Amino acid sequence: MFLFTLVLGVLFLPEANNLKCYECLPAPSGICTEKTTECPSQDYRCLTATEVAFKGGAVLSALNFKRCTMPEQCVENSVNYGTYRVAKSSVCCNGDLCNAQMPKSKSTPNGKKCFTCEGGNCMKTLNCEGNESYCIKATKGKNVTLKGCASKLICSDQSAARVNQFSPEQISCCHGDYCNSTSRASTNLLLLLVPLLFSALFF
The missing domain is CATH 2.10.60.10 (CD59)
Known part of the structure; x- marks a missing residue:
């Protein structure tokens, strides 16, 4: 009887759903046109990221993107050659469509x-x-x-x-x-x- 109950419990457990995230790839204009997508597995998180290139202190280009990603891709990086600097900021979250807001880069x-x-x-x-x-x-x-x-x-x-x-x-x-x-x-x-x-x- 116990085994029968256990089997029924496993069969009728609700399936764990993968995250749904906003997704967009950077366009030449820098504008991010959103759609929703389901992540491939439960290991993924929702990512928002921005990559900004500076020349002489002014913004030369800015790319925004959103997608499903693995947690180790949620990083902040920059390389700075004085006249030119490129900085990437990214944030991951664990909730359906939680990646609505773009991160702000820090430059102090x-x-x-x-x-x-x-x-x-x-x-x-x-x-x-x-x-x-x-x-x-x-x-x-x-x-x-x-x-x-x-x-x-x-x-x-x-x-x-x-x-x-x-x-x-x-x-x-x-x-x-x-x-x-x-x-x-x-x-x-x-x-x-x-x-x-x-x-x-x-x-």
Whole structure:
């Protein structure tokens, strides 16, 4: 009798439903046109994310997107070369259609200082922002092309390997203040390298 009751209980238990989330992919206009979608499994969460590129302190482009994602994709990252900075903010939530609001990126100085390049001068100080806890440089051969600040995920071994796989430029990071010293700058690859970095990491 107990076994019969147990079998009936299992049969008539309500099925656990997967989350329903808003979904949209970034369009060239930056506008996010929403639709709803059901996530593939109960492990997924609803994501909202924004990626903003700055040039000279002004917004150059902004991409917004929403989708189902795994929790480990809910991160905040940025890379900052002084004149150019790209920052991504994302938030995950666990409830049907809970990803309605876009996150706001934070950009306050954090006390970390790295070298950056202006023209041919690569000894200029850059005040890192947000979670930019590393100094970064991008090199081609022995010549440093870019210097600045970056967040931990961008400087992880796995992320750097992914970027280096797609580009002739080599990304390297260090942890101390002003640790990205030496060599000269060539800034003509900024507009190519920054989008490449984020495309390799997040799309």
